[in-house]
Amino acid sequence: MVRFENVGMRYGAGPEVLRDITMDLPAGSFHFLTGPSGAGKTSLLKLMYLAERPSRGLISLFGRDIATTPRRELPAVRRKIGVVFQDFRLIEHLSAFDNVALPLRVAGLAEDQIREHVSELLRWVGLADKLNARPATLSGGQQQRVAIARAVIGRPSLLLADEPTGNVDDEMALRLLRLFEEMNKLGTTLVIATHNEGLVTRFGHARLHLEHGELTQERARERQAG
Amino acid sequence: MLRRLDIPLNRDSSVRFLPWIIALMVYLAGLALAGTLVLQGALQRWDRSLAGTLTVQLPPAESGKPDAMPAALELLRRTPGVTSAEPLSREATARLVEPWLGTALTPDELALPRLIDLRIDPTASPDLAALRARLAAAAPGAVLDDHRIWLDRLAGLVLSIEVTALTIVLLIAGAAVLTVVFTTRAGLAVHHAVVEVLHLIGARDGYIAGQFQRQALDLGLRGGIVGLALTLLTLIAIGRAGAATALFGEHVRLLPALELAPWHWLMLALLPLAAALIAMLTARITVLRALQRMP
Numbered sequence: 001m002v003r004f005e006n007v008g009m010r011y012g013a014g015p016e017v018l019r020d021i022t023m024d025l026p027a028g029s030f031h032f033l034t035g036p037s038g039a040g041k042t043s044l045l046k047l048m049y050l051a052e053r054p055s056r057g058l059i060s061l062f063g064r065d066i067a068t069t070p071r072r073e074l075p076a077v078r079r080k081i082g083v084v085f086q087d088f089r090l091i092e093h094l095s096a097f098d099n100v101a102l103p104l105r106v107a108g109l110a111e112d113q114i115r116e117h118v119s120e121l122l123r124w125v126g127l128a129d130k131l132n133a134r135p136a137t138l139s140g141g142q143q144q145r146v147a148i149a150r151a152v153i154g155r156p157s158l159l160l161a162d163e164p165t166g167n168v169d170d171e172m173a174l175r176l177l178r179l180f181e182e183m184n185k186l187g188t189t190l191v192i193a194t195h196n197e198g199l200v201t202r203f204g205h206a207r208l209h210l211e212h213g214e215l216t217q218e219r220a221r222e223r224q225a226g
Numbered sequence: 227m228l229r230r231l232d233i234p235l236n237r238d239s240s241v242r243f244l245p246w247i248i249a250l251m252v253y254l255a256g257l258a259l260a261g262t263l264v265l266q267g268a269l270q271r272w273d274r275s276l277a278g279t280l281t282v283q284l285p286p287a288e289s290g291k292p293d294a295m296p297a298a299l300e301l302l303r304r305t306p307g308v309t310s311a312e313p314l315s316r317e318a319t320a321r322l323v324e325p326w327l328g329t330a331l332t333p334d335e336l337a338l339p340r341l342i343d344l345r346i347d348p349t350a351s352p353d354l355a356a357l358r359a360r361l362a363a364a365a366p367g368a369v370l371d372d373h374r375i376w377l378d379r380l381a382g383l384v385l386s387i388e389v390t391a392l393t394i395v396l397l398i399a400g401a402a403v404l405t406v407v408f409t410t411r412a413g414l415a416v417h418h419a420v421v422e423v424l425h426l427i428g429a430r431d432g433y434i435a436g437q438f439q440r441q442a443l444d445l446g447l448r449g450g451i452v453g454l455a456l457t458l459l460t461l462i463a464i465g466r467a468g469a470a471t472a473l474f475g476e477h478v479r480l481l482p483a484l485e486l487a488p489w490h491w492l493m494l495a496l497l498p499l500a501a502a503l504i505a506m507l508t509a510r511i512t513v514l515r516a517l518q519r520m521p
């Protein structure tokens with residue numbers, strides 16, 4: 001599903017922020033992506049949601065080598081990936097409804113289908129009464145739920161979330177994790193970046209641990225053991 | 227006309243100027259086009275009405291010298307291809323200059339040249355060079371004017387005006403394209419975050435470009451229609467002013483009559499559409515090129 005081979009990445013002419021990343025995440029897997037701030041979690045997710053290109057190595061998503069995929073076919077690949085951005089990236093002038101509807105509109109779905117799907121999903125995340133609210137009028141937790149709804153509305157095969165529990169209380173964090181587990185049970189592959197060790201141990205899914213731009217599964221295990 | 231925009235382009239201050247700039251451009255282009263069309267029409271009419279008519283001009287009669295008029299008339303009437311040669315009466319000659327000089331002066335006091343109105347058969351035109359030479363011999367000081375030189379000069383003038391007008395229109399179009407490019411780039415910069423989100427959730431480049439191009443088409447049309455309205459108002463005003471300069475009924479005017487054929491009006495009406503389409507295409511190409519730099 002997600003395969004990296006000796007992937008390196010740098011921003012512009014800067015130093016490598018990711019080095020020799022090799023991993024193979026099978027379809028239907030659930031990974032936490034951990035590591036200290038600045039370790040490269042966001043950068044690794046960016047490579048996965050095709051916001052950045054690696055400076056070396058091979059990335060393949062859904063069995064396709066991204067480097068050789070023609071540019072015009074990338075939007076279709078992106079539509080199979082749902083992303084919860086660290087800072088949500090909701091569009092300020094659009095209502096909660098329109099924000100969540102965006103992936104479907106972009107994919108060219110009919111407006112009546114969009115209305116049905118979006119209303120249902122927003123109801124499901126407890127925002128039935130906020131359909132027309134602008135993001136600025138919503139609380140942090142509500143914005144986060146809109147962001148998650150936007151990430152999952154297109155039923156992505158791969159869901160990437162960048163510190164989705166970063167600014168919600170523990171109870172909300174648990175609820176979100178349960179939502180992600182539901183999706184995982186329905187077949188979605190997940191990668192959740194977090195530095196909430198409590199959640200990681202509590203849910204006990206596989207872990208990708210980054211230190212200084214390198215995957216160090218051993219150290220993570222040592223740390224867990226110790 | 228505007229579908230819902232995912233990108234709030236219509237709130238940008240930079241786009242507020244675009245319709246006005248396009249209005250100005252359509253206005254100038256419209257005037258240039260109308261001017262060219264009017265001049266073209268006028269030139270054709272002059273050409274048609276002057277074909278086959280010539281004027282012979284004799285110097286004013288001087289006391290003590292034999293009158294050249296009878297000799298000139300005789301020569302002209304004998305020439306094959308000439309259908310008629312009639313001297314213009316003093317009164318008719320005086321009437322030609324009356325609008326400029328009034329009636330206070332008599333033709334004698336003015337020492338006006340005497341004119342012969344010459345009609346030739348356009349299909350069997352005499353050799354004008356030979357006729358000119360013989361006329362000069364028979365009536366010293368006689369000048370044969372076939373209006374050709376005047377018409378040729380006029381055609382040259384019209385052509386240079388047309389070239390100037392076309393250059394202006396091209397410069398205007400270039401300026402319009404640049405304006406749209408800069409407005410679109412400003413829009414891309416201001417809304418970079420939204421554009422990036424759209425890109426990352428799987429929007430095709432064409433979808434994102436569509437947002438900008440619909441906006442450009444809309445602004446272009448609005449500006450273009452304002453520009454066309456200003457053009458029409460100006461043309462009507464010029465038409466009124468031109469009619470006021472009509473001297474002899476409708477025959478002599480200082481300004482050419484504002485006579486535009488239906489297809490001329492159609493061309494003018496297409497200007498806003500052309501401007502809007504240029505704006506739309508420019509916005510599209512600008513956005514597509516910018517998006518090409520995204521992974």
Ligand SMILES: Nc1ncnc2c1ncn2[C@@H]1O[C@H](COP(=O)(O)OP(=O)(O)O)[C@@H](O)[C@H]1O
Binds near residue numbers: 014037041
């Ligand atoms: N847009 C950027 N341009 C240049 N350097 C960046 C950019 N984003 C992140 N970095 C650098 O890359 C490294 C990894 O950052 P990041 O992937 O955000 O780590 P994390 O998400 O684990 O905190 C850091 O040293 C950071 O300064």
Ligand SMILES: [Mg+2]
Binds near residue numbers: 041042043086
């Ligand atoms: Mg980060």
